[in-house]
Amino acid sequence: xxxxSVIIDEKKFDVDPQKTILEVCRENGIEILTMCHLxxxxxxxxxxxxxxxxxxxxxxxxxxxxxxxxxxxxxxATDRIKRYQRITTELFFAERNHVCAVCVSNGKCELQNLGYxxxxxxxxxxxxxxxxxVDTSHPWYVMDHNRCxxxxxxxxxxxxxxxxxxxxxxxxxxxxxxxSDFNTPWGQSTTCTSCGxxxxxxxxxxxxxxxxxxxxxxxxxxMVTELVERxxxxx
Amino acid sequence: xxxxxxxxHHAHAQELSKTDPRVKLIAAKMKKENHKPDALIEILHTAxxxxxxxxxxxxxxxxxxxxxxxxxxxxxxxxxxxxxxxxKGEHTCLVCTGTACYVKGxxxxxxxxxxxxSLKPGQVTADNKLGVQVARCIGACGxxxxxxxxxxxxxxxxxxxxINSINEKIGTI
Numbered sequence: 550x551x552x553x554s555v556i557i558d559e560k561k562f563d564v565d566p567q568k569t570i571l572e573v574c575r576e577n578g579i580e581i582l583t584m585c586h587l588x589x590x591x592x593x594x595x596x597x598x599x600x601x602x603x604x605x606x607x608x609x610x611x612x613x614x615x616x617x618x619x620x621x622x623x624x625x626a627t628d629r630i631k632r633y634q635r636i637t638t639e640l641f642f643a644e645r646n647h648v649c650a651v652c653v654s655n656g657k658c659e660l661q662n663l664g665y666x667x668x669x670x671x672x673x674x675x676x677x678x679x680x681x682x683v684d685t686s687h688p689w690y691v692m693d694h695n696r697c698x699x700x701x702x703x704x705x706x707x708x709x710x711x712x713x714x715x716x717x718x719x720x721x722x723x724x725x726x727x728x729s730d731f732n733t734p735w736g737q738s739t740t741c742t743s744c745g746x747x748x749x750x751x752x753x754x755x756x757x758x759x760x761x762x763x764x765x766x767x768x769x770x771x772m773v774t775e776l777v778e779r780x781x782x783x784x
Numbered sequence: 785x786x787x788x789x790x791x792x793h794h795a796h797a798q799e800l801s802k803t804d805p806r807v808k809l810i811a812a813k814m815k816k817e818n819h820k821p822d823a824l825i826e827i828l829h830t831a832x833x834x835x836x837x838x839x840x841x842x843x844x845x846x847x848x849x850x851x852x853x854x855x856x857x858x859x860x861x862x863x864x865x866x867x868x869x870x871x872k873g874e875h876t877c878l879v880c881t882g883t884a885c886y887v888k889g890x891x892x893x894x895x896x897x898x899x900x901x902s903l904k905p906g907q908v909t910a911d912n913k914l915g916v917q918v919a920r921c922i923g924a925c926g927x928x929x930x931x932x933x934x935x936x937x938x939x940x941x942x943x944x945x946x947i948n949s950i951n952e953k954i955g956t957i
Contacts, residue, residue, distance in 0.1 A: 708853075717855030719862040730854040731840055732862075740853055 553619040558626065570612035570623055571599055579625055582634055582666055584641075584659065585700040586613045587750055587770055589777030590709055596700055597637050598663070601625050609633065635667045643674040644723065645681060646695040647753075653766040654754030660698060677723065684729075686736030690748055690758055692727070697755040699725055703747035706773055715741040727755075749773060800841045806834035810842065814849050821850045824860055828867055837868040873908040873915025875953045877933050877946070882921030884928040888940075893929060894918070896943040901950070913954045 552563040557570070557579060564573050569592070574581045584596035594611035601612045604622035609630065612623075624630070641647075641660060649655050663669075681694035704716040704727065715738050719728045729735040748756045749769045757766050800807050813830040817823035827850070831842050838861055847857045861867045877897065881890045897916055898904055908915040924930040927939025933949050941949075 714853035714855060717853065717859040719859055721863055728855055728858060731843060731858045740855070 553617065555617045555619075555621045555623065557623045564617055566617060566619070568617055570601055570603075570610075570615050570617055570621075573617055574612060574625060581612050581625060582663060583613065584663065584698060584752055585702065587702050587706070587773055589774040590702060590705040590750070593701065593705075596698075598634055600630055600633060602627055602630060631667070635669070638663055638667045638669055639672045639674055641698050642669070642672050643676045644679075645697060646676075646678060648695075651763055652696060652754040653757045653761050653763060654696075654768070655764040657764075657766060657768065658754060659752035679723070681726075684735045685759075686734035687738075687741070687743070688736065688759075689743060690735070690745065690756060692729075692735055693755050693757070694726055695755075696753045697727055698753060699727070700752060701727075702750040702752065702770075703727065703756060706746045706750040707741075710773060710776060711742060711744050711746050713740050713742045713744070716747060746773060746776075800845055807842075807845070809834045810846065811849075814846070819850055821852050824850060824852060824857065825864075828857075828861060832867055836874075837871050840869075871908055871912055871915070872917065874913050875934055875950070876915045876917060877931060877950055878917045878919055878922070879905070880920075880922045880924065880928070880930045880932075881918045882925065882928075884925035885921075885930055888928040890918075890929045893931065893941065893943060893946055896947065897950075900947055914950065 551566070553566045555562055555564055555573065557574060557577070562573060562577060571581055571583070571586065571592075581601070582598040584598050585594075586592055586596075586599065592613040594614035597611065599612040600609040601615075602624040603610050603615070604624075612625070642664070647660065649658070649661055652658065655661070681697075683695065684692040699718070701718060704718060707716045708714045715729050715735075716727055719726055719732055726732075729738045730740060735741065745758070748758060749772050751757075751768065752770070754766060802808075810827065810831050813827050814823075817826060824846070827846055828838065831846065832838055835842060843857050843861065844854065846852075847854045861869065879885075879890055879893055879897070881894075894905065894916075901909065901914060901916070903909060903914065903916045905916055905918040922930055922932060922937070924937055924939065927937065929941055931938045931941050931946055931949075933946075933953060938945065938949060
């Protein structure tokens with residue numbers, strides 16, 4: 550395969566043209582913040598945290614959905630990018646009811662870590678405080694919509710890896726919610742196989758197994774990536 | 785999870801009858817589309833035209849026939865404003881609240897409807913005769929304030945005109 554040259558943060562890399570900017574950065578130790586990306590799942594560019602500046606293009610592009618191109622010049626850590634990442638993170642927190650102190654994911658949460666990364670000290674936007682449900686109808690798992698950031702990693706892992714497609718998204722705008730079947734209780738799902746992949750794919754404490762207490766949740770999203778890699782090898 | 789069918793707890797939930805002409809219409813449409821999952825939106829259109837809205841039994845029927853996950857069907861229905869999960873009423877009164885109509889007194893019309901029929905936008909009377917909705921702009925700004933009763937557009941309406949037109953439709957004069 551012919552390699553192409555790209556310049557990322559003033560360093561030159563010779564890379565496979567099939568790769569995305571995000572893949573190249575991750576392979577070369579350049580940090581890019583992500584939330585909706587989970588290696589092995591289809592990228593959708595929804596969280597807008599992996600935004601990068603590409604020379605010659607005015608708008609910011611999502612690194613996870615943009616492939617590298619010959620002689621592309623990319624910047625990953627400008628003030629403009631950092632400003633938007635901070636805004637995006639604040640909006641995540643303002644949109645639902647995130648209370649770290651009582652959360653199962655406290656200390657091991659991707660959203661919490663993101664807050665630290667962007668040096669979040671306060672939130673400039675009014676909290677929406679939406680009325681969100683906590684679905685405890687499943688015998689083993691809980692879905693707490695208060696902690697969901699709509700990354701749709703659970704939706705994609707359920708559809709692409711497990712093939713069950715229990716989850717999807719209903720409504721639009723700020724009223725979007727993750728749903729099981731016809732917005733029916735998870736415990737009554739006709740499609741869920743109770744495999745638990747959604748729980749590991751979830752970056753926050755929105756999906757978790759019962760009998761877990763505050764701060765005790767260990768998630769393993771890499772399991773999803775490894776599973777996908779192993780399946781590819783088998784083929 | 786066992787693959788048991790979801791049980792309905794609604795008082796008026798009913799099983800679909802294969803002899804129901806509305807169900808036949810949907811079945812014919814699905815056959816015409818070769819049960820292609822990509823034809824979901826067209827089939828939902830047919831279903832909504834037949835039933836006036838999309839009851840859950842109908843969504844379940846469509847999902848099964850097209851081999852689509854229930855959540856995918858529900859997601860599509862809730863994404864588009866055209867589709868409705870609730871009955872919009874036998875007769876509908878849609879008040880445009882776009883900028884032009886708003887300036888020309890759409891709110892006063894809504895207030896009048898509310899005082900006359902005890903209906904707020906999005907609500908339907910208990911007997912399902914009349915439903916009231918609002919739309920952001922129906923593109924008839926020259927006729928502001930505009931109201932659509934069933935499928936007829938009424939332009940430059942007054943409070944009196946709108947109440948009379950509705951009463952004519954629901955036959956309460």
